[in-house]
Amino acid sequence: MVLEKGMITNLQRLSLHDGHGIRTVIFLKGCNMRCLWCHNPETFSQKAQIERIEQKCISCGACVEVCGSEALSMHNGKVHYNVNLCKHNGDCTKVCYSGAMHQVGEIYSSEALYKAIEKDIPFFNSTGGGVTFSGGEPLLQHQFLLETIQYFKSKDLNVVVESNFNVSWNIISKFLPYVDHWLVDLKFINAEKHKKWTFTDNQKVLSNIKQLDNEKVSYELRTPLIPTANNIKEELLAINDFVHQLSNCKQFKLNPYHKLGEQKYKNLGLEYNLAHINEMSHSEFQYWSNLIKK
């Protein structure tokens, strides 16, 4: 049997918002949606890529010397990076000692992943926490993920999977015996809007949520509340109606839009299309949260 390997962008320790207790969130690389508000743009592509963290650069120029594609150049004593010319072969990251040129995406085996999260197990145990697989869309790497979750379950770890559910039910169903809790995104009911803001259809998503509900497993739904996209009464009420038709959803909540990912777009040389949209006030968020409670 060939053991699968996965492409991981980050392990985030001490996460308190992605399942119960203290958790380590494992971000798998690659996503099949392109939500305009996404704060994890480094997870769009399934391949490793280069990000440049300008604040860390000490302008030593070592990266420029090894760059074979002219993506890196030196002007007025400062390093400049043109992502369009970058071949993402990682040569610059090897000579960048300050960590300014950084490769996003690392290959892990299940065992290596376990070893990386193992040190926090005492804190998982004392809080009822565990590991949450997120992304990107973690189910895109379903073979690796299934193998890893089975391995983690053999170590008695509590496992949560966060998914956009834009994958076939056949894939999801294989995970049902092993996942302790699901966090599923429910972005829009309106198909047109879903398409406009995520560049994908939502029929599969909605159908999978209903299927999951029928399975009577532990899950919750979360809606990212995005100004100008779905902070619209009729849309939220439609989402609310959908949720109320379900029987086994443990929790449904709104997550406020934030701009914490904006810097990541810059680091990756990508454009952040929602730069003009402001985060909403606490009172406005509270208003919408109250609306869905009714």
Place this chain on the structure above:
Amino acid sequence: MDMKEYYLQKIENLKRAKAFQTKEKIRKEGLLDEDDYGRIAVPDEGWEIIPNHEDGSFYGIKGWTDNFCDLMDNHPTYIDENDAFAGRWIYFMSKMRPNKWNPSYPFTHLIANQEKYDIIHGIGDDAHFAPDFELGLQLGWGGLLKKIETSAAINQGEEQEVFYQAHKRAIVSIQGWIKRHIDELALMIQKVEDPLSRENLLKMRETNRAILHHPPKTLRQACQWIIWFHLASRTYNRDGAGGQIDTLLQPYFENDIKNGIIDKEEAIYYLSCFLINDPIYWQLGGPDGNGGDVSSEISFLILEAADKINTSLNITVRVHDHMNQELFDRSLEYLIKHKNAWPRFSGDKGLISGFMKNGYSEELARKRIAVGCNWMSLPGLEYTMNDLVKVNMAKVFEVAFEEVMTSSEIKSTAELWGKFTAHLAKAVTTAADGIKHHLKYQKYNEPELILNLLSYGPLEKGRDVSDGGAMYYNLSIDGAGIAIVADSFAAIEQRIEEEKRLSWEDLQSHLNSNFEDENGERIRTLLQNSERYGQGDAKGDKWASLIAEHFSALVKNESDAEQNQCFIPGLFSWANTVGLGKKVKATPNGRKGGEPINHGANPTPGFVVDGGSLALASAIAKVQPGYGNTAPMQWELDPSLAKQEHAEIIGAIIKTHFELGGTLINVNIMDKEQVLTAHENPDLYPDLVVRITGFTAYFAMLSKEFRQLVVDRILEN
């Protein structure tokens, strides 16, 4: 009148007075990188020391007794009609000396190595062990005088006579000081018109009259008695050790309630006044030896009083398997509510099992409680020199590295480790020899005139607590700079030996230029980004464990059962991170010359990208010195985590750290913006309290350099 409101108003007035006094203290005396102590400014043209030596200082039992008694005889009174208690600390007598060690007892044979390894030797330092307040509460001043008389009759001799006379004179002068307050109160009572204030002053006078000779009988009397003792002890030599405050006060509180003398609101008012008097180190809760916890209703009332006062406070909650969960929850609630660095938490499991490894019983180990900055003590039973002696391990590393570069043919981490451990052994022995020198001559330098009174042995034997008077000598030597050394070893192993990115000579050249040569900054970042202590299973962690283990073994090895000297290792730097760092040139972990060393047992700032709290809790648990002294976890808790909804999580991190072997947690919760603004303009935040190490201080009282250190620590975490 609603008495609850009345007491709250009194407490508010006391807080305002304290804020004013702190400001006045800064104006008159300048900034101070130390605890607040509740001390008020020395009056203009105040008391001056009486030297008995040509160097302008005073030494020996006569010198100290003459000075202390003269100061007590001339000490101003302090009475605030808002307060339940009389007295405030004003004079820092021990600090008024130009020299702290009697030149008749030189230690020239130790100086070369002390300087070579940058050892804070502690010779001539004082206090830093705990009195047993219970002894004082049982005997009162009169009982202590009687004990002196009885003991003097048994232990006769010229030296003993001087010893007993000195202690008797000290008590009589303290009584005289109290008596002047009683007289002052009589005058104030005549003048005050408000009936409630008058009643308070009358009660204050009665309280002091009652305890002038006799032991206290009520909660108010017990608190006032403790205050007088620690004010005298603070004045004498800054002693700030507390005790198990809830069990100390419990019988008086319960008796008062039973007899209808006070109600709970009045008790909280007394406790608030008690706490604002001085940020003494008090412990709350702890194992009772029968599978339960010693906490009681008064433990909660003490927390409530702290909640109302919310000033600089040093209360430690003892965490153990059978602790009172409600007390723990309440303490977390206040920690999060005020974000004012109190309470702290100490871990019973690691402390007890560690202390027992010295050959002591579990019952005795349970009595060793959190009563000092980083330290534990057996109240009344031991002499310790806790937190006074530090070996700068970063300096020891520097000596070893230079030796490898100049004399070793084969350069390797194994060779460097061999040199480092050999020099560390010499440094530890030098530190221990310093302590032995101190023990031999301290009675001729600075006897513990006040703390002797509440220790078991000194009066009974007629010998100073430093001179065989105590029952146990559990002598502390702390290692400082563990992360600098561990990360330096790790960087060399990774970058030179494994990756071969640079040579030993390259490294030496960059260190000599303080990374300011060609390519220096680039190499510095390379070294700095090596596998650091705190990341968990990293090279730095491996080296840190080795260093901690080795240091502990070296310190333990200095113990001498025949001499009743048990040496106990700790990992702590106190507030010396700046001073110790100044003595160390650039180090292979990418630290520039003169920069501060790491704090206590903490990894160097920025050691992990996220999850710092968990990484910190795991890493520090793994380097515990293991014999009952601490390697504290200094926790700069992110304000986004410090919310009531996360109290359970914070509690779980604390408990898990202790479960993993941790011993003490000091917590700061500081908003980055606020701390930056306060750094620029400290006057805007006169109430902002930070936990520097084991102690708290008003941020506005710190020097700019020290404020910067706190800011860096908070920002980088």
